[in-house]
Amino acid sequence: MGLEVCKAVDAAPDLDLVALLDHDDTRASAVEAGARVLVDFTNPGVVMENLRWAIEQGINVVVGTSGFTTERLDEVRGWLAGRPEVGVVIAxxxxxxxxxxxxxxxxxxxYFDSVEIIEQHHPRKLDAPSGTAMHTARLVAEARRAAGCPPxxxxxEEExxxxxxxxIEGVRVHAVRASGLIAHQEVLFGxxxxxxxxxxxxxxRSSFMPGVLLAVREVVKRPGLTLGLDELLD
Amino acid sequence: MGLEVCKAVDAAPDLDLVALLDHDDTRASAVEAGARVLVDFTNPGVVMENLRWAIEQGINVVVGTSGFTTERLDEVRGWLAGRPEVGVVIAxxxxxxxxxxxxxxxxxxxYFDSVEIIEQHHPRKLDAPSGTAMHTARLVAEARRAAGCPPxxxxxEEExxxxxxxxIEGVRVHAVRASGLIAHQEVLFGxxxxxxxxxxxxxxRSSFMPGVLLAVREVVKRPGLTLGLDELLD
Amino acid sequence: MGLEVCKAVDAAPDLDLVALLDHDDTRASAVEAGARVLVDFTNPGVVMENLRWAIEQGINVVVGTSGFTTERLDEVRGWLAGRPEVGVVIAxxxxxxxxxxxxxxxxxxxYFDSVEIIEQHHPRKLDAPSGTAMHTARLVAEARRAAGCPPxxxxxEEExxxxxxxxIEGVRVHAVRASGLIAHQEVLFGxxxxxxxxxxxxxxRSSFMPGVLLAVREVVKRPGLTLGLDELLD
Amino acid sequence: MGLEVCKAVDAAPDLDLVALLDHDDTRASAVEAGARVLVDFTNPGVVMENLRWAIEQGINVVVGTSGFTTERLDEVRGWLAGRPEVGVVIAxxxxxxxxxxxxxxxxxxxYFDSVEIIEQHHPRKLDAPSGTAMHTARLVAEARRAAGCPPxxxxxEEExxxxxxxxIEGVRVHAVRASGLIAHQEVLFGxxxxxxxxxxxxxxRSSFMPGVLLAVREVVKRPGLTLGLDELLD
Structure with a gap:
């Protein structure tokens, strides 16, 4: 993922790739190179230390690493309080x-009486339904509860x-698994x-790059912590 | 359904509607009118008597009425043995x-590693999956067994x-129910x-009329009993 | 359409159908019945007179009649200026x-490099592409221009x-016509x-009723002129 | 393509990869290795000589190379006449x-009043519609003519x-081009x-391998020339 990001940044006419850090590289080189944004696709074991350091250096950060609990997010907010001009996007x-x-x-x-979700994935997937389908179902269920929709x-009768x-919270989710599929999801409203x-x-995963680039471009304009891409999409 | 059939026959340039029989009409009028084909969309309680009578009269029959057991089919074959020039299509x-x-x-x-069936119907439907989906799954499973396909x-792991x-016999079937749907089915091979x-x-149900007309046109060329539309399609 | 609306209003638990006006009925009966909202699905020849009268009577109006030019809309705004508590929704x-x-x-x-529109309709349709497809293409083209998207x-090379x-303004639109279709549209982003x-x-057209009911419920809370359903959807 | 075929053959439990010939390899090694089937994905400049040689050696051949004119096919038939036990599949x-x-x-x-074809491909494709779409349209048109279908x-009226x-011969074909697409086609009957x-x-192109393996398995049972996969699919 890190390498893909480097390629994407390098190919973007309005962005410059100034440093590429691997496991054994020292972060200091990013400062010397004048980095304004650090993109972190590492792992939960090192991401917090990277964040603390970058915020201290006044470098904005875009994070795709997983494992952010409420406690971790609060810790990041604490660091940002001391550097109010720095932006962090975690998605x-x-x-x-x-x-x-x-x-x-x-x-x-x-606005609809019915909604069901059909997700379709390759047969090597271990869980059913997918995390995205579960998350979508919960968002839909929440929106319907908030609007007072009936069941x-x-x-x-015979099933x-x-x-x-x-x-999933009142929303039916169907998981299809077949060779030839990659990752697909359909939300059907009726x-x-x-x-x-x-x-x-x-x-x-080339499909993730536009989102990473969007975050890189936006993080410099948004001091503080931004969670998820939603806010960045207008 | 009967009325729809009459309209469809009437509208077909190569067919003539010579009689329309309702509950209390006498079948004899069909003979007088010179009917070559009788179309029966009645009910299991009267269809056998209709068939017996029509075969006796030398009138070909197209039957859309349900409830045909192996015993009933054998009975029809018996009647046809005595009138080898008469054709009957039951579908x-x-x-x-x-x-x-x-x-x-x-x-x-x-030819494929995977196959799953997704059927989608209006939410007033009582059974899940639909009869058509069950039937399709069994046909697919049978074809795979015959060809020695692996599972x-x-x-x-987590479902x-x-x-x-x-x-259904090793084929996964998903039943979607939503307002706005009518009757849909997707068979996905991968x-x-x-x-x-x-x-x-x-x-x-206007979608059934071409099949009824096809059966009317074909039954006069196919003495004996034909089960299902399959054989009539080429 | 008018009759469908009456049925839908009548079936809604929170709404009362107090009057049903046909060609030769007098509008006064709506006032006597205490109508708070008038729904107008008439024709361009009479809709303006209906609107003028209803606004004068202090009755809110939901309009599905076509033919509203900028001049007509300005005229409606003029009438509403004199009755600032009255709401009108024209969609x-x-x-x-x-x-x-x-x-x-x-x-x-x-957010996407490419977008194309495929609309599919019954073969009795006279125009291609459909008005909805043209309108969608223009909205998409406008959004891309505003965001500075490249072509x-x-x-x-060989077409x-x-x-x-x-x-349509740089957006490719494909119009499919086939028996069995009704009215469908797909917008594909890549x-x-x-x-x-x-x-x-x-x-x-039962699909239009929820929109009509939404407008009836909202128009009483929105004095002045509202164009299109967009604003009413959140 | 050649390497993919070698991998696929090697992975098939019922097949043995006995030789792998590149540009500068000598065909004789295939004979020494005891090859029963030669798979040729080369180019129009060398495929005929490969075919002539293999038939002479009594080796069956599966050909995916393009450029077969009627003349070339006749030439192959001529060679096969002298070796009636050898099979060749060209697809x-x-x-x-x-x-x-x-x-x-x-x-x-x-069986349908209407049929249209919608093909969807990546935007680097040079021709529209695709060759497969054109071929499908012609097959459909031919079948409709043979059955006497009306237009x-x-x-x-307004397009x-x-x-x-x-x-294409009375069948409408639509070509969609968008990033994110690969190669897709829909045939819609109504x-x-x-x-x-x-x-x-x-x-x-891993999707071509099952077809190649099918041809390898079948060619040894089918002396003479077989054109296309159709016949091999039962």
Whole structure:
């Protein structure tokens, strides 16, 4: 992932790649190179120390590393309090398409009688449904509760076990696994006489680069902590 | 359904509607009118008597009524033995699109590593999965067994109950229910680097009329008993 | 349409149908019945007189009639200036699904390299592409211009005339016509490694009723003129 | 392609890779290694000489090289006449999914009022529509002519140039180009009240390997010349 980011930054006409840090490189070289933004795709064991150091140096940070608990986020906020001009963006998902799919799903949720999620992945995947499907289902469920939507209509009386998928907070989720698939998700909304479908197809991790570049461009304008890409998308 | 058939026959340039029989009409009028084909969309309680009578009169019959057991079919074969020039077509489904979907699915089944079925219906439907989905799954499973296909790949270890659908003879089937849907089915085949999807969308029962007309045209050329539309399609 | 609206209002637990006006009914009966909202699905020849009268009577109005030019809208604004407590909602499209599709498309437009529109309709349709597809293309084109997006990539050198669809302000639009279709539209966005698809399927005009009811509920809270459903959706 | 084939053969439990010939390798080593089947993915300049030699040696051949004219095919038939026990399979497309899509499309063509083709590819593609789409359109058109189908219904009166796609022998074909796409095709059939859609998604050339292996397994059972995968698929 780190190398992909370097290539993407290097290819962007408005950005300069000034340093590339691997496991055994010293961070100081980033300061010498005049880095304004540090992109961290490392691991939960080292990311906190990287963040502390970068904030201290006045370098903005974009983080794709996982493992951020509420405690860790509070710690980052503490460091930022001492350097109010520094910006940090931490995002669990840099796929703009996936983030938009979830935003749109949350927004559409209250206007339809029914909504179900069908996710489709390669057969080597260990969990079903996918994390993205679970997260989408929860966003949709929350939006419907907030709007006071009634339960969805469903007259099913005779069901072969599992046919109607799994129930995530009242939203049915179906997980398809097949060779030839990569990572796909469909959110289907229905009301009398119409359906609205939002579908995301992800083929490889090059799809995360536009989100990383967006965060790099925005982090310098947003002091403090920003969580997720949502806010950066207008 | 009967009325729809009458309209469809009437509108077909190569067919003549010579009689329309309701509950209290006498069948004799069909003979007087010179009927060559009788179309029966009645109910299991009267269809056998209709068939016996029509075969006796030398009238070919197309039957969309349900409830045909092996015993009933044998009885019909017995009547036809005495009138070898008469043809009878009995079909559970006159939707040409649905019949083709099932044929294609059965044919493709052996060439792919994976196959799953996603059916989508209006939320007033009582059973899940649909009869068509169950039937398709069994055809696919049978074709795979016949070709000696290995089990499908699936590394799922952690599953929220029902996420992976129901298992019909080794084929996963997912049933979606939402307002705005009518009757839809997708059969998804996957192998390394590719997927093949066969999808049928049925909006109303006018979709059965081409199948009924096909049967009317073919039954006069096919003495004896024909089961299902499959044979009539080429 | 008028009758459908009456049924929908009548079926809504929080709304009362107090009057139903046909061609030859007198509007005064609406006042006597205590109408708070008038829903107008008439024709361009009479809608202005209906609006003038209702505003004068202090009745809020929801309008689905077409033919509103800038001049007509200014005239309505003039009448409303004298009755600042009255609300009027005029919308060209009461399909919430279609309106959301267009909103989402406009919002996603700037984040992807490519976007194309495929609309699919029954073969009795006279124009191609559909008005909704044209409108969506223009919204998308406008959003991309505003964000400074470069032209979309397209290396096509050899094209059979028409294969690449029609060009609406730089957005390719494809119009499919086939029996069995009703009214469908897909907006396909693509960037490296991913696609995002927003699809709307409309089966009948019952799909407009939730939008009409939403407007009826909202118009009493929104004095002045509101154009389109967009603002009413959050 | 050649290397991919070698890997695929090597990985197949019922096949042995006995030789791997590159540009400068001598074909004799294949004979020494006891090759029963030669797979040729070379170029039009050398394929004929390879074929002549292999047939002479009594080695069966599977050919994925392009450029076979009627004359070339006749020449191959001539060589085979002298070695009636040798089999040769020459196929323009080893993608089983694509071949099945075309077979199914040709078969369904006569039963529907309408059919249109939508192909979707990456934006670096030079031609529109794709060769596969053109070929599918011709197969469909031929099947409809053979069955005496009337022209498709289409009431379009006002068309923005190109909106209705290109006309290939009466079949409308639409070519979508967008980043994030690879190679996809949808054949949409419609009749009153229903549609049937056959869709193929191809992600990479690993999808050709099952077709190559099928041909390798079948060519030893089929003396003479076999053109295309169709016959090998039962």
């Amino acid at each position: 669990p998902n840099f796929g703009i398409g996936a983030v938009l799919m979830m935003q749109f799903a949350a927004r559409a949720a209250r 969805m209509p469903d007259a099913t 072969f076990a599992g046919a109607r998928g799994t129930d 009301a009398a006489g119409e359906t609205l479908t939002i579908r995301h197809d992800s083929l490889d | 559970p489904n006159f939707g040409i699109g649905a019949v083709l979907m099932m044929q294609f699915a059965a044919r493709a089944a052996r 499908m790949p699936d590394a799922t 929220f109950a029902g996420a992976r659908g129901t298992d 192998a390394a680097g590719e997927t093949l999807t066969i999808r049928h969308d049925s909006l109303d | 060209p499209n009461f399909g919430i699904g279609a309106v959301l599709m267009m909103q989402f498309a406009a919002r996603a437009a700037r 979309m990539p397209d290396a096509t 059979f005339a028409g294969a690449r669809g029609t060009d 960037a490296a490694g991913e696609t995002l698809t927003i699809r709307h399927d409309s089966l009948d | 323009p497309n080893f993608g089983i999914g694509a071949v099945l899509m075309m077979q199914f499309a040709a078969r369904a063509a006569r 498709m219904p289409d009431a379009t 923005f140039a190109g909106a209705r796609g290109t006309d 009749a009153a009240g229903e549609t049937l859609t056959i869709r193929h998604d191809s992600l990479d």
